[in-house]
Amino acid sequence: MTVISSKSYTITAEATRIFNSLVNDPRLDVPEIVKCAARHVTIQARHEVPFLPTPLKMTESSTALWAYLSAWSLAIMNARYGLDEETAVVDAEQATLYLFSFALVRFNGVPIQDKRFALRATQYDTGxxxxxxxxxxxxxxxxxxGKFCLLHGGLNATRILRMVGMPDSQPELTREEAIAAHTKNISENFDSHWLEITANERYRQSSTVCNTFEEFLVSEHGKAIKDDPIYIVKQVDASLPPVGWPEATKGSGRPLEGIRIIDFSRIIAGPAITKICALLGATVIRISSNPQQPDVAVLMFDGNLGKRDTSLNMKSEEGKDAFEALLLGADVIMDGFRPGSLDRLGFTRDYMRLLARKRGKGLILARENCYGWKGPLQHRSGWQQISDCLTGVAWAQGKFLGLDEPVLPLLPNADYQAGICGAIAILDAIYKRATLGGSYTVDLSLSQFNVFFQKQGLLPVVEQERLLKRYEGELSFRHYDDALSLSQKMAKLFAKHEPKLLDPEKVYAKADSNWGEEGEIMEYVKPPASFSSIKLFPDVGTTQAGTYSPQWP
Incomplete structure (x- = not known):
């Protein structure tokens, strides 16, 4: 991977470079109105040198993507409301905190790590x-x-445990004992290729051999997706007429006010896409998991912000009828489940396009997955950890730490940054539907983002060395650190080294909470983008599953 050398490396300069490269990327077909709006976006940073203990440009990339999203937002505000003098500022520190938004949520000033919130998680932890x-x-x-392999048991590890001949449960084991037991079993009994193929093809679970970025790029799947942009928007059913902007009854000036979005997703990336859209004014209905399907409450606290969560049994005719009724009133469907899940339920893209033609109004059909939408691995399910190991991100982090092993990135970076990419893609498609007509497909993936991300190169060697010296003796990260433990370690490092970054007055915005306690207030990470006269906010707060009925307000 390329290492950029510079004697005067700054976050602002590098984020601006990445931002400009997106605005001028011919693969994204950026309209002139957006390019003009980009000149009204300013990037600011209180820390002009990198401060995360990673060689990867997490802060710079997140800041650049928020700037690109801001340019699209300004363009649509201008088109809808004539706000041609509106400007935007993107805060690099807030764009960094966004990358672990879920871990920073508070209720009535109390962090979600407090034991009092454990009961809220129990009902969803069916696995x-x-x-x-x-x-x-x-x-x-x-x-x-002699290789490293990532196994992913999803939210119910029973199948992956049985695949490797381990007991379903050993509640008596501590974390350290569990790591030792898994390490001994995998390292002594299984080859990496067998694990990857058997998990994915026989057990329909996720697994990948850990590659370097260079190894990924020359693989068959790497060659298939390495030249893709961060998202792909394609017009279909071009005969459908342009759709006028909905009436902005709230008068908030937000770019997506009145746009209706169905969120059929879970676990960070998909929910992040639609959460950002909710902050931009969209009305979002999330189809939550049924009682048998596990979920993660600590991710739902943040992921359900701005959404009306309704529970549907999508395998019943009643549930399918309710879903179709929602589709007939929707502008966007966001699908973030295993590839083909909606197809198997009877809602293929062809059928949903048919519904759009029948009503005479284009529909945005967005989908997000792990691997991308072409290449030999596109059918596989996956998660951020899978993409990070597949594409080389984990090896880059491990080598930075001086280890001969891959280590997961210290924040759920690809999940949250794919969330920004997806929100931008929806803005893109909605604008084109309003001006050109038609329905639109939107395709994006964690691995598309990770390729783009790594193509930005590593931090200059001098910056990497400075970071290692700054955190000397504190970077005890290893291959066996899972995403939760990494987030906890990073929170402690932030509290010690960057306490001003966590100033509640600067970090948080507030919204209502519907998680069981009357009068409870949720505090969430403010959007990194702010506008000169328009405020971003959700129309509703955060809510537990199944709180709302399946109908548009």
């Missing part, structure tokens, strides 16, 4: 993810053939 042994079935482990 017993709270048991360390089961949770750590998802991790990077050394294999018998």
């Amino acid at each position: 017993k993810y709270n048991e360390p042994y089961r949770a750590l079935a998802t991790n990077i482990y050394p294999t018998r053939d």
Whole structure:
């Protein structure tokens, strides 16, 4: 991977470079109105040198994507409301905190890590993810053939545990004992290739051998997606007429006010896309999991912000009828489940396009996955950890730490940054539907983002060395650190080294909470983008699953 050398490296300059490269990327077909709006976006940083203990440009990339989203927002504000003098400022520190938004949520000033919120998680943990042994079935482990392999048991590790011949449950084991048990079993009994193929093709679980970025780029799948942009928007059914902007009854001036979005997703990336859209004014209905399907409450606290969550049994005719009724009134459907999930329920893209033609109004059909939408691995399910190991991000982090092993990135970076990409893609498609007509497909993936991300190069060597010296003796990260433990370690490092970044007055905005306590207030990470006269906010607060009925307000 390229290392950019510079004697005067700054976050602002690099974020601006990445931002300009997006605005001028011919693959994205950026309209002139957006290019003009980009000149009204300013990037600011209180820290002009990198401060995260990583060689990867997380702050710079997140800031650039928020700037690009701001340019699209300004363009649509101008088109809808004539706000041609509106400007935007993107805060680099807030764009960094956005990358672990879920971990910073507070209720009435109390962090969600407090034990009093544990009961809220229990009802969704039907796969017993709270048991360390089961949770750590998802991790990077050394294999018998001298490689490293990431196994991912999803939210119910039973199938992956049975695949490797381990008991379903060992609640008596501590975290350290569980890591030791899994490491011994995997390293002594299994080759990496066997694990990857058997998990994905026989057990329909996620697994990948850990590659470097260079190894990924020359793989068959890498060659298939390496030249893709961060998202792909394509017009279909061009005969459908342009759709006028909906009436902005709230008068907020937000770019997506009145746009209706169905959120059929879970676990960070998909929910982040639609959460950002809710902050931009969209009305979002999330189809939550049924009682048998596990979810993660600590992710839902943040991921459900601005949404009306309704529970549907999508395998019943009643549930399918209710979903179709929502589709007939929707502008966007966001699908973030395993590839083909909606197809198997009877809602293929062809059928949903048919519904759009029948009503005479274009529909945005957005989907997000792990691997991308072409290449030999496109059918596989996956998660951020899978993409990070597949594409080389984990090896870059491990080498930076002086280790001969991959280590997951210290924040859920790809999930949250893919969330920004997806929100931008929806703005793009909505604008084109309003001006050109038609329905639109939107395709994006964690791995598309990770390729773009790594093509920005690593931090200059001098910056990497400065960071290692700054955190000397504190970077105890290893291959067996899972995403939760990494987030906890990063929160402690932030509290010690960057306490001003966590100033509640600067970090948080407030919204209502519908998680069971009357009068409770949620505090969430403010959007990194602010506008000169328009405020971003959700129309509703955060809510637990199934709170709303399946109908548009």
